[in-house]
Amino acid sequence: MSYVTGKTTGVNGNLVSVLIDGSIKKNEVGFILVGDKRLKGEVIRINDGIADMQIYEMTEGIKVGDTVEFTGELMSVELGPGLLTQVYDGLQNPLPNLAEKCGYFLERGEYLNPIPDKDWEFTPKVAVGDIVRPADAIGTVPEGIFNHEIMVPFDLSYEDWTVESIVPKGIYNVRDEIAVIKDRKGNTKSLTMVFSWPIKKPITCYSERLQPDETLITQIRCIDTFLPVAKGGTFCVPGPFGAGKTVLQHMEAKNADVDIVIITACGERAGELVEVLKEFTELTDPRTGKSLMERTIIICNTSSMPVASREASVYTGITLAEYFRQMGLSVLMLADSTSRWAQAMREMSGRLEEIPGDEAFPAYLESVIASFYERAGKVKLHDGRIASVTIGGTVSPAGGNFEEPVTQATLKVVGAFHGLSRERSDARKYPAIHPIDSWSKYNSIVDNDKVNEARGILKRSIEINQMMMVIGEEGTSSDDYALYQKGELLDASYLQQNSFDPVDAACEPARQKREFAVIYDIITRRYAIEDKNEIRMFFNELRQKLLDWHTIEFNTKAFEEHENAIRTFYMQKVCE
């Protein structure tokens, strides 16, 4: 089969112009032949018979007149068993395999098979003569922690296909033919365990989208109780550098109550990923008893890797997430950081000489961000199973200023906003999520009214504190002072969480409810203490007791006893 080819006519940074000799599609993938290397690129604009391609590699050495081969396909990822535990770059190149082949450095123009060439034990789920449709499972293979469904490729036309042949249960290579299916007109299609899907196109093989109403447990008190995330929802974490965005995301990746976690490191430090890799391999997942890595895929396009593949990496991540959703699983996709992705778009837009919008970001920034977050969702699959993809993206606003375009465009489309504050991280108050500025539209694990009441107290407490800075403690009434202390107590002994303490690091929902009931009771009561010094000492002691309580294992006798001791302690001072 002959492909359309072309000749390069210009090079500007990672943008290469190509004179084409046939019909090509927008967003089609092509390769530039430079010496013995084939450099991958994507057509992003066609103008007057000239195709502009963004190249996923360094463009040094490209000449005017170099040959370009087009593939006729959009930028796609391969889907099939063997994806889990992998570390890919933004174009789904397996990095460890690449290291074996090329050594310390990333050689350009090297593209390896994303799905490992492995044998799997296949168990068929359909028989000859059965009717199947795209995304229906024809069988399963056991992969690590669960059964990986082998599905009819999503890109086939949505109609009834008849199973012509299917292999019996047995060991097959991932690329062996396992089934043949036939459509009504008699066209046959041979199926293996692997197929591909274009990354920029959402997978929509489900019957309907549902309201995300189930809380996604992260075991972080401040999030689950006050700023919850929902399965199938979206949330964003903007914050200045050093406020702990990445650490927070890793905590979420570790503790989130989902089946699969996909971490997309987009234009961030490589060193952080090395730590994730090491830590996740050593940690066990309490849900399965296996290593956390077994439910994780890492897409890693660090800051020094080519910019265009950085843009692709978030789409690669979300496509893999959607693939696992089709198996009835709940998936969490974390993108760190979406600002780097937006900057990649800005660089391309600049080279295309498009009219710039705010801070030189392209005018389509908002719609692109919106359509990315819209790929999250809780869905009902054709067989009635419920599955979800949740997206959490960090944002790195320039100068820590949330008014900038990427943060603002993101805030418009997400369901929860966890804004990190420099002030809180400087004061070592972790997680540094600002409890008042942040918001969430999802359901908390405790009663929403009580949460709002607690938040009201915290807000008032902050106002009193600001007032005290001006008029001093002397000018503040005892009632106000007690209210101020209540807010401080809620902050210090509920919102803050010690991620280094083995018990406090992960707080399960039942425990959160118990702890919240106690703290809610404390801050909604009135106390018969007038002297400010005494008030301070009373709350200091309460704080100490609550902090100790956090480090005691849940469902133990010691936990009960400590709770009772706390209750007895504050009930003595309550005035009726």
Next chain:
Amino acid sequence: MQKIYTKIESIIGNVVTVRATDVRNGDLALVGNSYANVIKLDNDMVYLQVFAGTQGVSTTDSVKFLGRSMMVSYSEHLLGRVFNGTGVPRDNGPSLTENMIPIGGPSVNPAKRIVPKTMIRTGIPMIDVFNTLVESQKLPIFSASGEPYNELLARIAMQTEVDVIVLGGMGLKYDDYLFFKNTLEKSGAMGRTVMFVHTASDPTVECTLVPDMSLAVAEKFALDGKKVLVLLTDMTNYADAQKETAITMEQVPSNRGYPGDLYSCLAARYEKAVAFEGAGSVTILGVTTMPGDDVTHPVPDNTGYITEGQYYLKNGRIEPFGSLSRLKQNVNGKTRNDHRALMDCMIKLYSAYKESLEKKSMGFLMSEWDEKLLKYGKLFETKLMDLRVNIPLEEALDLGWEILADCFLPNETGLKTALLQERWPKDLTLT
């Protein structure tokens, strides 16, 4: 066969264009006597950035393409030498042409990186004790202009236990260049140092080459098993040079005139910091001056998102607040059993001192506790924070205990009893 072109079509800023064919993107060329590299191709138009600037370039000057990209010589002979941004000697020594290596090479495969675990000792307590520098770390010094950042860099260069030092100077004042040269020569560290220096009066384009030259050489030394420290001063000048080039190329500016790829440019350089398994390592310590002492300025802001922490240089001292070494946890648990606890305790007390100081300045009454803190703060600043203090980590820790014992009762420090019994200076009895 090398073809020579003699018709320059346009000269704009530092960029000239010629009509030529069969030219590769990124190739090196000679425009007159000056080197230039190909930065853009458009059909037969070739855009060349002239390293030495275009002043005096005539439209009939010859343009010769060399068929290779920018390279730098790499060998042991580099040690003790000083070059400019294009690799031409500045020290009257012979020019080096053997074993040429390309600059700006590919990035390290993240799968090949290892978790850094070796401390780099500098003899500066504010670094060693409070924000330990770790091998393969990338760390900038955020500084207002006028702060003694070059003195600090020179001291680190002299005292640090590394095999090779690569100093990249960008937009250095000539005095500063001489200061570095003299200090390193006097201390005997010059023998293990390579310098790539662009002074403020040199052509701008050379400035943009300095980090790539320095890091290419450093990377090679590291692959040969050497522990390399790269000092880059000042990265803000580098960013400004990038800005200048981008504007001449009519690129759309993004933030305060800086090009949209500022983050990627800085990251590609800083990410060269790496530890190779079974070979050496590259550690990068850069200086980023903050225009107007504003940390939200695009250069320090982007840098902060890239690097693994930062040192704030303020009033001639490394500030304990704001300064951060993200990798210190990897090493400070293994130095001495009291390191982490003492570090936390001293910082907490110092922050309490700052509060007392504020209260004092507002005219509030000083309690006995406040007085203790004030005494402590003074001692802390003179004995540990002063940049002239030069003692190994262990001595600095002992000194820390002495300061604590001098000011407080053991139970006022909030340290664990077991640790107090072990480390509290002996002449004081535990109460």
